Amino acid sequence: MRQDRPVRRTWSVVVPVKDSTVGKSRLSAYADARPALARALALDTLAAVAACRAVGTVVVVTSDDTVAAHASRVTRHVVVPDPGGGLDAAIVAGLATLQSSSGPVAVLTADLPALTAAELEDALVLAEAHPLAVVPDADGTGTTLLAATDVELLEPRFGVDSLAAHLAQDAASLPAGPGLRRDTDLPEHLDVLGPSLGPRTTDVLARLRVR
Ligand SMILES: Nc1nc2c(ncn2[C@@H]2O[C@H](COP(=O)(O)OP(=O)(O)OP(=O)(O)O)[C@@H](O)[C@H]2O)c(=O)[nH]1
Numbered sequence: 001m002r003q004d005r006p007v008r009r010t011w012s013v014v015v016p017v018k019d020s021t022v023g024k025s026r027l028s029a030y031a032d033a034r035p036a037l038a039r040a041l042a043l044d045t046l047a048a049v050a051a052c053r054a055v056g057t058v059v060v061v062t063s064d065d066t067v068a069a070h071a072s073r074v075t076r077h078v079v080v081p082d083p084g085g086g087l088d089a090a091i092v093a094g095l096a097t098l099q100s101s102s103g104p105v106a107v108l109t110a111d112l113p114a115l116t117a118a119e120l121e122d123a124l125v126l127a128e129a130h131p132l133a134v135v136p137d138a139d140g141t142g143t144t145l146l147a148a149t150d151v152e153l154l155e156p157r158f159g160v161d162s163l164a165a166h167l168a169q170d171a172a173s174l175p176a177g178p179g180l181r182r183d184t185d186l187p188e189h190l191d192v193l194g195p196s197l198g199p200r201t202t203d204v205l206a207r208l209r210v211r
């Protein structure tokens with residue numbers, strides 16, 4: 001039973017969130033609702049992270065005012081301004097706030113609206129056994145979680161074909177639940193997740209339906 005299992009290690013988790021006014025451009029089929037949807041994806045992801053027993057500090061790297069305001073109100077959350085320069089630069093800025101003494105560190109993308117705290121805990125417990133570990137996205141080419149037992153071991157190579165790049169660093173590939181694997185880049189990814197979507201994403205999509 002997961003609830004009875006003691007959590008052995010507490011992870012710091014870095015979550016990069018692109019400004020919703022420009023992020024999730026591949027969801028442009030949602031037209032003027034895309035920014036609200038991008039924000040909802042991030043807030044549903046962050047809710048699961050905040051509820052995860054294996055997570056201590058959460059570092060949110062963003063220039064999105066709404067997401068930053070939300071994160072700054074949550075205990076154990078730190079907001080780091082997005083330095084510009086893209087995803088890996090944002091992650092590196094988040095990692096720079098942590099030290100070796102911080103313990104194990106993971107990077108999680110913010111487009112996982114069906115993620116559950118239990119799925120994240122399971123992956124982090126598995127990751128304890130490896131210096132570096134990766135969770136492949138549902139397409140089998142990207143990365144949703146990159147985890148290291150020490151911050152010094154983390155060299156993010158997110159973007160196109162990031163799974164191959166992280167495996168080339170000798171990251172162990174971890175099994176994971178569907179909410180942790182299905183990043184939502186395209187409208188059909190939201191359709192696949194359907195009833196598993198978090199409440200904020202579900203709400204945005206429901207409002208669109210009654211328009
Ligand atoms: N802080 C920050 N986060 C980023 C940046 N680029 C991507 N991200 C985040 O990284 C995660 C994965 O990136 P993508 O799926 O490519 O997201 P995206 O760039 O918003 O989406 P597209 O415009 O459709 O490519 C998402 O949660 C984004 O919010 C960036 O430049 N800065």
Ligand SMILES: C=C(OP(=O)(O)O)C(=O)O
Nearest residue numbers: 142143158159162183185
């Ligand atoms: C950022 C990534 O991919 P995507 O743009 O497909 O979400 C990634 O998998 O590293």
